[in-house]
Amino acid sequence: MQGSIGAGTGMTTFDFAGGIGTSSRILDLFGNDTFTVGVLVLSNFGKMHALTIDGAVVGRQLNEEFDAIGRREMSEGSIIAVVATDLPLITSQLNRVAKRAALGLGRTGSCAASTSGEIIIAFSTGNRKPRQATTNSKFLTLKCISDSHINLVYEAVIEATEEAVLNAICCSNGMTGREQRWCPPVPHERIIELLRNGRTIHESN
Numbered sequence: 511m512q513g514s515i516g517a518g519t520g521m522t523t524f525d526f527a528g529g530i531g532t533s534s535r536i537l538d539l540f541g542n543d544t545f546t547v548g549v550l551v552l553s554n555f556g557k558m559h560a561l562t563i564d565g566a567v568v569g570r571q572l573n574e575e576f577d578a579i580g581r582r583e584m585s586e587g588s589i590i591a592v593v594a595t596d597l598p599l600i601t602s603q604l605n606r607v608a609k610r611a612a613l614g615l616g617r618t619g620s621c622a623a624s625t626s627g628e629i630i631i632a633f634s635t636g637n638r639k640p641r642q643a644t645t646n647s648k649f650l651t652l653k654c655i656s657d658s659h660i661n662l663v664y665e666a667v668i669e670a671t672e673e674a675v676l677n678a679i680c681c682s683n684g685m686t687g688r689e690q691r692w693c694p695p696v697p698h699e700r701i702i703e704l705l706r707n708g709r710t711i712h713e714s715n
Contacts, residue, residue, distance in 0.1 A: 512530050518682075520685060524569060526695060530681075531676070549591060552590040558572055588626055588628065592631055599655065614675075
């Protein structure tokens with residue numbers, strides 16, 4: 511379930527109803543081994559004019575078409591993102607993975623505003639540490655992907671984070687909140703129209 515459910519109830523994203531969103535990518539890095547990169551977001555940030563989908567800033571046009579009454583004015587909201595993978599990664603790599611999730615947020619139109627809180631965590635299940643020692647060795651051996659092959663992981667994280675945010679708003683049907691404030695759902699058909707028109711103009715040029 512995605513959208514305005516659970517902790518996502520009452521959340522707004524780019525002035526549309528937001529909430530819970532998720533997405534994932536499957537990576538085939540070494541021929542026989544496949545790994546999954548998944549992203550879960552609790553999305554509650556952004557201004558309508560900045561909404562960007564597939565590289566097109568559709569929010570500029572939507573901002574002129576939607577009533578500004580009821581939109582939040584001072585706060586930029588916040589977002590929590592969790593990146594999970596079964597690919598073996600060490601701490602320094604997970605730190606960089608979390609930073610790539612922030613790049614995914616930027617693709618949607620986030621500028622990480624001063625009053626917005628971005629919390630991003632990343633973890634891997636690729637290394638399992640036994641609770642009880644199975645050998646007499648005082649050392650553990652951990653695996654991790656070579657940095658020369660990690661760029662595909664970065665790309666997957668960026669794409670999945672961007673898609674998770676868009677899923678959060680696309681899966682919400684809108685909500686009525688405090689003092690009967692109405693937070694509208696994102697207009698799917700209008701966005702498709704804007705994206706198609708943008709591509710047509712680009713191709714004609």
